[in-house]
Amino acid sequence: MGDPRILFAASEVYPFAKSGGLADVAYSLPRALNDRYDVDVILPLYQFIDRERFGIQAIGETLHIKMGGIEYPVTVYSCDYEDMTYRFIYTPLLCDREFLYGPPHGGYEDNDIRFALFNYAMLEILKRDQYEIVHLNDWQTALLPLLLNNEPEIKTKSLFTIHNLAYQGVFQKKALSKLGIDEKYFHMDCLEFYGEVNFMKAGIAYADKITTVSPTYAKEILTPEFGCGLEGFLQYHSAKLTGIVNGIDTEHFSPSHDKMIVKPYVDLRGKAVNKRAFLKEIKVKDPKRPLVVFIGRFTWQKGLEIFINALPDMALEACNIVILGEGEKQYHDAFKALAKKHDNIYMEFGYDEALSHRMYAASDFFLMPSLFEPCGLAQMIAMHYGSMPIVHSVGGLTDTVHDHASFDKKSQKGYGVVFTKPDPHAFLHAVKKALQLYRMKARYNKIRKHNMLCDFSWRESGELYIKEYEYLREEGQRG
Numbered sequence: 427m428g429d430p431r432i433l434f435a436a437s438e439v440y441p442f443a444k445s446g447g448l449a450d451v452a453y454s455l456p457r458a459l460n461d462r463y464d465v466d467v468i469l470p471l472y473q474f475i476d477r478e479r480f481g482i483q484a485i486g487e488t489l490h491i492k493m494g495g496i497e498y499p500v501t502v503y504s505c506d507y508e509d510m511t512y513r514f515i516y517t518p519l520l521c522d523r524e525f526l527y528g529p530p531h532g533g534y535e536d537n538d539i540r541f542a543l544f545n546y547a548m549l550e551i552l553k554r555d556q557y558e559i560v561h562l563n564d565w566q567t568a569l570l571p572l573l574l575n576n577e578p579e580i581k582t583k584s585l586f587t588i589h590n591l592a593y594q595g596v597f598q599k600k601a602l603s604k605l606g607i608d609e610k611y612f613h614m615d616c617l618e619f620y621g622e623v624n625f626m627k628a629g630i631a632y633a634d635k636i637t638t639v640s641p642t643y644a645k646e647i648l649t650p651e652f653g654c655g656l657e658g659f660l661q662y663h664s665a666k667l668t669g670i671v672n673g674i675d676t677e678h679f680s681p682s683h684d685k686m687i688v689k690p691y692v693d694l695r696g697k698a699v700n701k702r703a704f705l706k707e708i709k710v711k712d713p714k715r716p717l718v719v720f721i722g723r724f725t726w727q728k729g730l731e732i733f734i735n736a737l738p739d740m741a742l743e744a745c746n747i748v749i750l751g752e753g754e755k756q757y758h759d760a761f762k763a764l765a766k767k768h769d770n771i772y773m774e775f776g777y778d779e780a781l782s783h784r785m786y787a788a789s790d791f792f793l794m795p796s797l798f799e800p801c802g803l804a805q806m807i808a809m810h811y812g813s814m815p816i817v818h819s820v821g822g823l824t825d826t827v828h829d830h831a832s833f834d835k836k837s838q839k840g841y842g843v844v845f846t847k848p849d850p851h852a853f854l855h856a857v858k859k860a861l862q863l864y865r866m867k868a869r870y871n872k873i874r875k876h877n878m879l880c881d882f883s884w885r886e887s888g889e890l891y892i893k894e895y896e897y898l899r900e901e902g903q904r905g
């Protein structure tokens with residue numbers, strides 16, 4: 427008998443499609459579990475995925491999936507990439523789009539049909555192929571547990587991971603008929619959410635187990651402050667909820683093997699080479715100053731109000747500030763205006779994986795003033811590359827970054843500068859403290875060296891996922 431089969435589903439998976447941390451997790455977690463299980467990863471075959479580069483081929487006939495009285499042609503594709511098997515769902519309505527979810531300022535109107543089709547297609551696969559567990563991620567995959575509830579002959583158990591509760595997949599009630607979902611599910615214990623249809627609720631209600639991406643976020647989402655209106659519903663289902671902190675792929679994000687940086691490195695001397703090269707690349711005026719960077723989506727969640735309000739004062743400090751990101755227009759405009767005014771602020775708009783790696787390698791400090799942060803990967807990547815994070819203590823940031831004042835070189839924890847009040851003053855104060863620490867070279871370097879050696883891989887958290895999987899397999903065997 428082979429290893430137990432797992433189908434791992436996400437709407438984005440690195441390197442095929444990525445808008446944020448979900449894609450990193452969907453790349454790295456299945457790999458961490460693949461020794462123990464036979465994991466297939468499944469995602470939509472968006473038109474921008476390079477079929478030739480990855481050798482993606484159709485498998486089997488085109489299926490005709492009926493949803494809400496309409497038939498949709500669906501083809502399953504597959505490829506092997508770095509010893510993993512990937513499956514892709516192709517149907518024009520889901521895949522033939524410029525963006526994953528919609529242009530930067532809003533989602534596509536038919537995202538309900540698009541992602542419901544993804545779920546129906548997976549249901550077809552589960553009817554044909556035997557998987558013991560389907561591991562689902564975020565609202566784009568959250569309908570499947572409800573669909574499985576209607577198919578008692580399918581024995582697959584479901585694990586639903588919430589990466590960000592702020593995105594729930596909420597659509598008008600009329601979606602129900604388009605999605606072929608019975609009105610009986612439209613009540614407050616299931617899909618209904620203030621008169622609308624909520625995909626995330628289907629996952630929470632019907633999945634056999636739920637995880638979220640850090641222990642602190644698992645507690646936070648049970649409160650009105652972070653529950654995004656679902657705190658009561660989550661409290662009701664909290665017996666099946668666990669928080670497991672994400673890991674990073676320490677091969678992909680490895681300063682010693684990174685092909686995207688100028689010079690791979692194992693120590694701070696090697697890091698300095700990357701800093702010098704990067705400062706030359708962006709032509710900074712005063713390269714002796716500490717380099718402070720921000721990489722992330724321009725959304726409210728990432729604390730951009732705090733950041734933008736603090737930025738004029740930050741720019742008066744002796745440092746260089748480099749910002750890479752894209753998202754909401756008001757933030758683009760504000761950053762652009764500030765960069766014009768201050769010659770030590772450098773802006774890069776857009777999504778650029780290689781540039782982000784050069785920035786992790788070059789930077790001295792990494793900013794994360796997030797208002798909420800389910801886990802956050804960037805702070806761990808930063809620490810791994812010897813860049814010290816400056817973070818608001820919330821969600822996964824609380825679990826992964828400890829304040830440098832309590833630095834203990836014997837611990838396995840990562841250290842940075844932590845502030846607890848999400849306002850521009852507290853943030854600015856933290857930045858100033860960080861710049862002071864920078865001047866205390868011996869201590870600053872000791873902490874950075876320690877961070878670079880910490881284990882941010884999936885080793886420990888992978889074991890916790892194995893525990894969840896084994897629980898579900900035992901349940902499945904009990905029938």
Ligand code: ADP
Binds near residue numbers: 721
């Ligand atoms: P989130 O998933 O909320 O966006 P995370 O910190 O979990 O935040 O993950 C963000 C990931 O996306 C990291 O790998 C980060 O380096 C990357 N990233 C975010 N914005 C950009 C960008 N503009 N260019 C390149 N990489 C980016």
